[in-house]
Amino acid sequence: MNYRSLKASNLVKINTLGELKAAGYQSRTIKQELRDNLIERIRAKEVVFPGIWGYEDTVIPDVERAILSMHHINLLGLRGQAKTRIARQMINLLDEYIPVVAGSELNDDPLQPLSRFAIDLIAEKGDQTPVAWMHRNDRYTEKLATPDVSVADLVGDVDPIKAATLKLPYSDERTIHYGLIPRSNRCIFVINELPDLQARIQVSLFNILQEGDIQIRGFKLRLPLDIQFVFTANPEDYTNRGSIVTPLKDRIDSQIVTHYPKSIEIGKKITMQEAIVKNEQKSMVKTNELVTDLIEQIAMEARESEYVDAKSGVSARMTISAYENLLSSAERRALLNSEKETQVRVADLYGVVPAICGKVELVYEGEVEGPVIVAQSLIGKAIRNQFLQYFPNPEKAKKDKRGNPYRKITDWFGDGNTMDILNDLSNRDYEARMKTIDGLDDLVDQFHPRLGKGEKLFMMEFALHGLAEHSLVGKKAMDTGQSFKDLLGSMFNADSAFGKDDDEEEEDDDDRY
Numbered sequence: 001m002n003y004r005s006l007k008a009s010n011l012v013k014i015n016t017l018g019e020l021k022a023a024g025y026q027s028r029t030i031k032q033e034l035r036d037n038l039i040e041r042i043r044a045k046e047v048v049f050p051g052i053w054g055y056e057d058t059v060i061p062d063v064e065r066a067i068l069s070m071h072h073i074n075l076l077g078l079r080g081q082a083k084t085r086i087a088r089q090m091i092n093l094l095d096e097y098i099p100v101v102a103g104s105e106l107n108d109d110p111l112q113p114l115s116r117f118a119i120d121l122i123a124e125k126g127d128q129t130p131v132a133w134m135h136r137n138d139r140y141t142e143k144l145a146t147p148d149v150s151v152a153d154l155v156g157d158v159d160p161i162k163a164a165t166l167k168l169p170y171s172d173e174r175t176i177h178y179g180l181i182p183r184s185n186r187c188i189f190v191i192n193e194l195p196d197l198q199a200r201i202q203v204s205l206f207n208i209l210q211e212g213d214i215q216i217r218g219f220k221l222r223l224p225l226d227i228q229f230v231f232t233a234n235p236e237d238y239t240n241r242g243s244i245v246t247p248l249k250d251r252i253d254s255q256i257v258t259h260y261p262k263s264i265e266i267g268k269k270i271t272m273q274e275a276i277v278k279n280e281q282k283s284m285v286k287t288n289e290l291v292t293d294l295i296e297q298i299a300m301e302a303r304e305s306e307y308v309d310a311k312s313g314v315s316a317r318m319t320i321s322a323y324e325n326l327l328s329s330a331e332r333r334a335l336l337n338s339e340k341e342t343q344v345r346v347a348d349l350y351g352v353v354p355a356i357c358g359k360v361e362l363v364y365e366g367e368v369e370g371p372v373i374v375a376q377s378l379i380g381k382a383i384r385n386q387f388l389q390y391f392p393n394p395e396k397a398k399k400d401k402r403g404n405p406y407r408k409i410t411d412w413f414g415d416g417n418t419m420d421i422l423n424d425l426s427n428r429d430y431e432a433r434m435k436t437i438d439g440l441d442d443l444v445d446q447f448h449p450r451l452g453k454g455e456k457l458f459m460m461e462f463a464l465h466g467l468a469e470h471s472l473v474g475k476k477a478m479d480t481g482q483s484f485k486d487l488l489g490s491m492f493n494a495d496s497a498f499g500k501d502d503d504e505e506e507e508d509d510d511d512r513y
Contacts, residue, residue: 011097011133014099014131014133015130015131016127016128016129016130016131017110017111017122017125017126017127017128017129017131018126018127018128019131020099020110020111020131021111021127025099025110025111027109027111027112029070029226030094030139030186030187030188030226030227030228031067031070031228032070033093033094033095034067034070034090034093034094034228035067035068035070037093037094037095038064038067038068038093039068041093042064048060048064048089048092048093049063049086049089050089051085051273052082052085052086052089053261053266053269053270053273054259054261054262054263054266054269054270055082055086055258058259059086059256059257059258059259060086062254062256063086063256065254066253066254066256067090067093069253069254071252071253071254072209072228072229072230072231072251072252072253072254073229073230073231073252073253073254073255073256074194074230074231074232074233074244074249074252074254074255074256075087075230075231075232075233075256075258076232076233076234076235076255076256076257076258077232077234077235077257077258077259078234078235078258078260078312078313078315079234079312079313079315079317080260080313080314080315080316080317080318081258081259081260081313081315081316082258082316083192083232083258084142084190084192084232087142087188087190087230087232088140088142088190090140090188090228090230091136091137091139091140091188092136094136094139094188095136096135096136097133097134097135097136098133098134098136098139098186099131099132099133099134100131100132100133100134100186101113101117101118101121101122101129101130101131101132102129102130102131102132103117103121103130103132104117104118105117105178105182105183106118106178106182106183106185106223106225107134107139107183107184107185107186107187108185109186109226110122110129110131114185114223114224114225115223116173116174117174134186138187139186139187139188140187140188140190141180141183141184141187141188141189141190142189142190142192143180143189143190143191143192144191144192144193145191145192145193145194145195145196145197146196146197147196147198149197149198149201150201151179151200151201151204152177152179153179153180154179154180154181154201154204154205155178155179155181155182155204155208155214155215155216156176156177156178156179156182156214156216157176157177157179157216157217158175158176158177158216158217159175159176159177160175162174162175162177163175173219173221176216176219181208181214181225181227182214182223182225184227185223185225185226185227186226186227187227187228188227188228188230189227189228189229189230190229190230190231190232191229191230191231191232192231192232193232193233193234194231194232194233194244195233195234195243195244199245202244202245202248203245203247203248205248205251206247206248206251208225208227209229209248209251209252210251229252231252235311260299260303260313260314260316261296261316264293264296264297264300267296267299267300267316267319268292268293268296270316270319270320271292271295271296271316271319271320271323272292272323274316274320275320275323275324276324277324277327280331281327281328281331283341284330284331284334284340284341284342285327285330285331285334285341285342285343285344286341286342286343286344286454287326287327287344288343288344288454288455288458290386290390290458290459290462291326291344291346291348291349291458292323293386294346294349294379294382294383294386295319295322295323295326295349295352296319297382297385297386298318298319298322298349298352298356298378298379298382299314299316299318299319299322300382301378301381301382301385302314302318302356302360302378305366305374305377305378305381306363306365306366307362307363307365307366307369307374307377308360308361308362308363308366308374309360309361309362309363309366312360312361314359314360315359317359318355318356318359318360321352321355321358321359322352322355322356323352324355325351325352325354325355326344326348326349326351326352327344328351329348329351329352329423330342330343330344330345330348333348333423333424333425336424337424337426337427339426339427342427343427343454343455343457343458344458345430345457345458345461346383346458346461346462346464346465347421347422347423347461347481347482348423349379349382349383350376350379350423350477350482351423352379353372353375353376353379356371356374356375356378356379357371357372357375360374360375362374376477380469381469383462383465383466383469384466384469384470386462386466387462387463387465387466387467387469387470390447390448390459390462390463390466391405391443391447391463391466392405392447394406394467394470394472395470405443405446405447406439406443406467406472407439408438408439408442408443409437409438409439409440409443409463409464409467409472409473410467410472410473410486411438411439412437412438412439413473413474413484413485413486413487414486414488416486417437417485417486418483418484418485419433419436419437419464419483419484419485420433420478420481420482420483420484421433421461421464421481421482421483421484422480422481423480423481424480424481425481430457431457434457434460434461434464437460437464440460440463440464441460443460443463444456444459444460444463464484465482468484471487472487473485473486473487474486474487474488
């Protein structure tokens with residue numbers, strides 16, 4: 001029996017180096033440890049990176065190959081592509097506990113000590129050297145690369161206070177204060193946004209990656225550090241803050257390119273998994289499949305939009321925030337109307353505009369339009385595209401010999417009728433307004449006859465917005481909601497801002513008061 005066959009509860013009984021040797025402990029590098037445990041997972045047909053959706057056939061196989069090859073890894077991709085999540089889940093491939101020399105700064109292996117402290121302690125106490133057990137959750141270090149990171153932060157420096165306290169000359173190795181990297185010996189060390197690290201700091205990583213050496217001031221140190229490095233970076237053509245210096249890139253064994261979800265279904269899995277939904281929201285707000293599709297469609301439209309900077313990307317965090325805002329928009333309406341339950345509405349999509357504005361970087365043309373206008377345009381395009389999945393194409397419907405299914409609706413607006421769908425309408429008023437429009441009820445019954453009451457009302461409103469996006473009905477955004485009217489009537493409306501002269505505007509102002 002060796003120590004790996006012992007239960008975690010029995011490990012605490014091994015307290016000395018002698019007991020560790022008797023238990024059959026054999027040293028392994030962290031890369032060998034990751035490799036061995038990955039092999040066991042693969043053979044057992046276990047999911048290695050749970051909750052990482054859309055990478056099953058692309059990124060995850062590449063990561064597994066890199067681990068099997070015992071490589072340092074660079075995850076290259078735009079923001080919100082689960083790079084850091086993958087790195088954090090690698091700790092699940094580590095042994096649950098490993099032995100370390102008790103009190104060691106560098107997590108020294110009792111059989112292969114590195115630090116002066118551990119070497120001296122083992123020389124003094126031999127098999128009675130105290131051993132502690134380090135859990136895998138403590139074997140992960142993460143550092144965000146920023147311009148102010150120094151070599152001392154990562155590698156270390158001479159500590160004058162320690163030298164004075166111990167009455168040691170600066171030439172003594174014991175005066176060194178080790179940085180994050182040496183203190184992560186036998187751990188996974190992650191540097192996020194590597195291009196943001198100054199070039200001279202990146203140079204300090206050369207020897208650590210290649211030889212395991214560290215250089216601190218004038219000390220001649222050779223510490224064969226045992227570290228699994230994982231870097232994350234945005235593509236070099238995206239960031240203007242810096243880049244990965246070529247010699248460092250050459251020393252990173254595997255560079256793995258990540259990507260955004262390739263389908264709406266994958267995007268929904270990520271959003272539903274990550275969104276924070278309160279229990280009271282779950283009981284109060286009822287959603288449907290279409291509205292979650294629309295949220296993901298907005299992200300896809302943003303990634304293709306001429307107004308959004310494609311090099312910056314559109315993070316998966318946008319759909320997560322948008323979904324949370326969507327539920328909160330419906331919840332707020334229910335609270336205002338003292339309703340215990342409400343169905344999410346298409347109008348609630350316009351409540352996610354703040355989530356969109358905060359998550360997209362606009363090009364010059366987008367800045368000219370303004371972030372709110374761009375966000376509303378993205379919502380409109382999402383509705384337009386999803387509309388064709390549920391109703392006939394309006395262009396083809398006009399030529400249908402069996403009759404245009406939208407004629408009743410357009411005729412109703414053509415008779416001079418208008419409809420304001422306000423954001424805060426009560427359930428009763430909302431239903432009444434939906435059923436006021438001739439032909440809207442019949443349209444949904446024709447193509448979706450088995451919907452429940454709440455879903456049917458949502459589909460009616462969705463059809464109304466879809467017709468507006470396909471230019472069969474006019475739509476105008478208001479501060480309090482959306483106003484629908486005849487398309488031609490809205491184009492030639494004498495009350496439009498472009499159809500007034502100064503005197504008419506003054507008369508309107510007088511009428512308001």
